[in-house]
Amino acid sequence: MEMKHILVLHPVAEYTLCRMLDACDRRGWKLSIMTIASSMVGGDGTRLHHWLRIPELNDDPEQLRRSVAGMKFDAIVPGNEFAVIAADVLAHELGLPGNDLQAILASRDKRLMRIAFEAAGVPQPKVVATFDSLEQAQAFNWSQ
16 A cells, blocks of 8 residues: 655644644654744654745645645645645645635635525525725615
8 A cells, every 4th residue: 555645734733733643653644744934833843754844825826836846745634724725726736636626715705605605505695785995885875
């Protein structure tokens, strides 16, 4: 059986990362992490297969692909809620299983989420108005 290699994007808690490392160790899997350069999560790094450091968290497909150039992973896992989109974008870019990109983008955008829910038949509150500026909101007649 081939050894699995898991990449965790931006873990934020040492305790959680240690639990992931323990689980991977029990299964004989390799675990790598990608963090922002200033992150201290990862301890001394001795149990990690790779520790990739990047300047900032983003979900740009090209930058994510460059960050892992030449590396092979079997799964991409978000290490926190802010890495969910990046993890799914990278999984998609690498041809790995992941969530539908439109659905995951909608999960982080209330307007898109409501559109998706409405399309699926989930009742949504009526939108009274949308605004592009504070001035428009202040000028709106809320009594109508």
